[in-house]
Amino acid sequence: MRSYLVTGGAGFIGSNFVRSLVTETDASVTVLDKLTYAGSRANLDGLPADRVRLEVGDIADPAVVDPLVAKLADEDGVLVHFAAESHNDNSLSDPSPFLQTNVIGTFTLLEAARKTGVQLHHISTDEVYGDLELDDPERFTERTAYQPSSPYSSTKAGSDMLVRAWVRSFGVRATISNCSNNYGPRQHVEKFIPRQITNLIDGIRPRLYGEGLNVRDWIHVDDHNRAVLAIIEKGVPGETYLIGADGEKNNKDVVQAILRLMGREVDDYDHVADRAGHDLRYAIDSSRLRSELGWTPTYTDFESGLEQTIGWYRDNEDWWRPQKALTESKYAQAGQ
Secondary structure (H helix, E strand, C coil): CCEEEEECCCCHHHHHHHHHHHHHCCCEEEEEECCCCCCCHHHHCCCCCCCEEEEECCCCCHHHHHHHHHHHHHCCCEEEECCCCCCHHHHHHCCHHHHHHHHHHHHHHHHHHHHHCCEEEEEEEHHHHCCECCCCCCCECCCCCCCCCCHHHHHHHHHHHHHHHHHHHHCCCEEEEEECEEECCCCCCCCHHHHHHHHHHCCCCCEEECCCCCEEEEEEHHHHHHHHHHHHHHCCCCCEEEECCCCEEEHHHHHHHHHHHCCCCCCCCEEECCCCCCCCECCECCHHHHHHHCCCCCCCCHHHHHHHHHHHHHHCHHHHHHHHHHHHHHHHHCCC
């Protein structure tokens, strides 16, 4: 039985990763999560208590991190680092939590891994690469230069650089993955896809930044997490792997797909002022991950994954309802 310490394991991607571990392996898991607005004990409901344990704490606090990583080292376990402040709009209104969690938090984990020799996998984002032109035939690769454009993406870029430096300077056994936009169950309603779904459930027209032509490369959270497991098991220490499912869609197409799947007219949405510094296009080339580690996505049809996601939000209103009013209030204050 392998042991895992999963930071941010009560958040969207992290909790789905924990569920994958419990379902697909015999692992025991300790979740370290600060339980900010984006994390919830409810995300771990139904998981076996003898295999999943929640520790509430801050990844930037060595007094919390060091004992957990030391115990993990005794068990020859793996540290999987999902925890991050990740919402671009929030980073524009107050960048400070992004620096504390994404940079200082990652530094604290790296120091613990350096002292103990624990294997670390660091989860990052394609947003560190900046953006591409809409008509650019290129996609991001492991060799693409970093050009972050927001407080969020710049702090994630900084955390990636820290990991690389600790690998080279101190021999930390670490891998990095940069993934495209995730969607699926348990994503906070501040994010693009669940916001549109829950608005429609409430009879509210979806809202689209600008003309909706910005392109994102979508991947189902379960495909992302299977890729992370493949990297942990077969990846080369010190290397970076890009995770993507060839799911490029512009925001207008995504909104229209949601409207269609929920039985509404495809033009039943409103435009709002565009976000400051809104990146044009993200696109991932995941060929290295596929050729070297043998990973392929399961959700190759975006609309089938989207339909499953809509069904989850319809069936789990008690999960997202407590977050909804406050989220929409914040958007309304920003005119969005």
